[in-house]
Amino acid sequence: MIQENKNILQKNAPIGVFDSGVGGLTVAREIMRQMPNEKIVYFGDTARVPYGSKSKETVTRFSKQIVRFLQTYQVKTIVVACNTASAFALEELEQETDIPVIGVLKPGAKTAAEVTRNGKIGVIATEATIGSKMYSYYIKELNKQVTIYGKACPLFVPLVEEGLWEDPVTDEIAKRYLTELIDIDIDTLILGCTHYPLIRSTLGRIMGEKVTLVNPAYETAMELKALLMEKGLLNGEHPKLGENQYQFYVSDGAEKFKRFANSIIKYGILSAKTINIEQY
Amino acid sequence: MIQENKNILQKNAPIGVFDSGVGGLTVAREIMRQMPNEKIVYFGDTARVPYGSKSKETVTRFSKQIVRFLQTYQVKTIVVACNTASAFALEELEQETDIPVIGVLKPGAKTAAEVTRNGKIGVIATEATIGSKMYSYYIKELNKQVTIYGKACPLFVPLVEEGLWEDPVTDEIAKRYLTELIDIDIDTLILGCTHYPLIRSTLGRIMGEKVTLVNPAYETAMELKALLMEKGLLNGEHPKLGENQYQFYVSDGAEKFKRFANSIIKYGILSAKTINIEQY
Numbered sequence: 001m002i003q004e005n006k007n008i009l010q011k012n013a014p015i016g017v018f019d020s021g022v023g024g025l026t027v028a029r030e031i032m033r034q035m036p037n038e039k040i041v042y043f044g045d046t047a048r049v050p051y052g053s054k055s056k057e058t059v060t061r062f063s064k065q066i067v068r069f070l071q072t073y074q075v076k077t078i079v080v081a082c083n084t085a086s087a088f089a090l091e092e093l094e095q096e097t098d099i100p101v102i103g104v105l106k107p108g109a110k111t112a113a114e115v116t117r118n119g120k121i122g123v124i125a126t127e128a129t130i131g132s133k134m135y136s137y138y139i140k141e142l143n144k145q146v147t148i149y150g151k152a153c154p155l156f157v158p159l160v161e162e163g164l165w166e167d168p169v170t171d172e173i174a175k176r177y178l179t180e181l182i183d184i185d186i187d188t189l190i191l192g193c194t195h196y197p198l199i200r201s202t203l204g205r206i207m208g209e210k211v212t213l214v215n216p217a218y219e220t221a222m223e224l225k226a227l228l229m230e231k232g233l234l235n236g237e238h239p240k241l242g243e244n245q246y247q248f249y250v251s252d253g254a255e256k257f258k259r260f261a262n263s264i265i266k267y268g269i270l271s272a273k274t275i276n277i278e279q280y
Numbered sequence: 281m282i283q284e285n286k287n288i289l290q291k292n293a294p295i296g297v298f299d300s301g302v303g304g305l306t307v308a309r310e311i312m313r314q315m316p317n318e319k320i321v322y323f324g325d326t327a328r329v330p331y332g333s334k335s336k337e338t339v340t341r342f343s344k345q346i347v348r349f350l351q352t353y354q355v356k357t358i359v360v361a362c363n364t365a366s367a368f369a370l371e372e373l374e375q376e377t378d379i380p381v382i383g384v385l386k387p388g389a390k391t392a393a394e395v396t397r398n399g400k401i402g403v404i405a406t407e408a409t410i411g412s413k414m415y416s417y418y419i420k421e422l423n424k425q426v427t428i429y430g431k432a433c434p435l436f437v438p439l440v441e442e443g444l445w446e447d448p449v450t451d452e453i454a455k456r457y458l459t460e461l462i463d464i465d466i467d468t469l470i471l472g473c474t475h476y477p478l479i480r481s482t483l484g485r486i487m488g489e490k491v492t493l494v495n496p497a498y499e500t501a502m503e504l505k506a507l508l509m510e511k512g513l514l515n516g517e518h519p520k521l522g523e524n525q526y527q528f529y530v531s532d533g534a535e536k537f538k539r540f541a542n543s544i545i546k547y548g549i550l551s552a553k554t555i556n557i558e559q560y
Contacts, residue, residue, distance in 0.1 A: 053441075054533060161434075168452075172452075
């Protein structure tokens with residue numbers, strides 16, 4: 001009976017999702033779509049964004065603080081909805097806590113390894129994620145025959161945040177970054193940064209129809225669902241009227257976050273609160 | 281005699297200079313040029329860069345931590361070599377410490393107020409600096425007759441950091457940002473972010489010869505020199521051989537900082553150390 005109550009409590013508990021800023025909302029959005037009964041506590045580290053140009057030590061220290069913060073909400077699992085944090089910090093985070101921690105790299109790597117036909121996979125991501133070589137590592141674990149080509153695209157995040165999702169400048173920069181991947185004849189491209197799905201149509205147009213674009217946000221939500229089902233933790237009931245299904249926290253600029261978030265998530269973000277993450 | 285010794289000690293003390301990252305090196309470079317005998321302790325907050333998209337509260341909290349860090353080096357004065365931090369935090373920093381604190385806004389504002397002929401001054405800067413309206417405030421204090429036109433240019437910093445100092449993409453973005461300032465017929469343009477002097481030639485070409493570009497880095501070093509002379513704190517002697525004239529600290533990625541820094545400062549940056557600024 002106690003065990004049963006505990007399970008009901010846990011099923012009802014929220015999922016913690018975090019990112020360096022707004023990008024992880026593309027992952028949160030997929031979780032909302034695929035698991036409409038789940039509650040989410042989202043944290044965006046807007047005071048220290050971006051992570052993609054920073055070191056493993058720093059990103060790991062920041063990520064640990066965030067995990068400690070999310071645990072104050074008794075989350076039943078944590079999704080690291082940031083490629084850089086997943087690449088640098090996942091293993092250490094798994095050691096920090098007893099609850100399952102899911103990153104975005106493994107699910108993306110798995111799909112890419114499955115869908116490639118010619119064995120040539122491209123990865124576009126931040127400098128940090130590319131430098132970590134973790135996508136290669138996860139893909140090679142599944143399929144030693146493939147070759148992975150990584151390309152850092154540092155200007156994509158500022159271009160997306162500036163709103164230039166469809167713009168000649170974004171086209172020009174994308175062509176520069178992607179030319180070598182096109183020349184190598186990759187047939188699969190992992191969008192290895194949570195901002196990139198927002199310029200998916202530009203990327204798809206430049207890469208051409210023959211290249212499959214892999215969006216780890218989608219794959220991560222799928223893996224999360226499988227994990228929750230396996231552990232009997234999927235929430236069977238929709239949150240009651242008046243319950244706060246989605247909670248958003250940031251380390252800076254809650255109002256600005258809300259505006260950007262509302263352009264990504266159609267559910268409407270009622271409120272976002274600023275907290276001092278350095279205290280955790 | 282005690283007073284005299286104290287003065288000699290103080291003259292010999294380093295100048296503290298800080299920025300959100302590498303941009304403030306354009307200010308440090310001017311101090312090195314204009315005051316070759318001075319020692320400098322530079323801090324770049326590379327773990328939390330950029331500041332220009334963040335709030336007053338957050339930038340002020342970060343800046344206070346940095347001032348506490350710099351004071352552990354017994355600096356004789358502190359230069360806030362970041363426009364955003366100068367705009368948001370200068371007043372609070374002045375209250376935090378007994379030593380003089382100089383920002384980059386007032387010196388830039390003073391020059392602009394002096395050189396304008398038609399009374400139309402443009403300011404380009406980060407979102408935060410423009411939002412603060414502090415350049416307007418300082419210019420109006422000196423000359424109520426002028427009109428100030430502010431324009432946030434959020435893509436300039438990532439373009440500069442990506443090395444696109446002379447590039448058709450930077451040209452295209454600069455044209456978009458500057459067109460309205462050209463149409464208004466400003467005759468003076470303040471480069472209100474420490475990264476912008478690095479694309480000065482692009483900005484100058486687009487604005488045309490009739491527009492005077494004001495680089496607050498230069499003006500700030502001039503004001504610093506005047507202040508040190510006035511207080512009798514200018515260092516009369518060049519540091520001895522073996523003395524570490526320039527010390528560089530960052531909150532992340534010392535090696536990467538060194539590479540970028542060496543492209544700005546010709547003196548050669550022998551070493552940069554990473555410290556945890558959140559502890560201050």
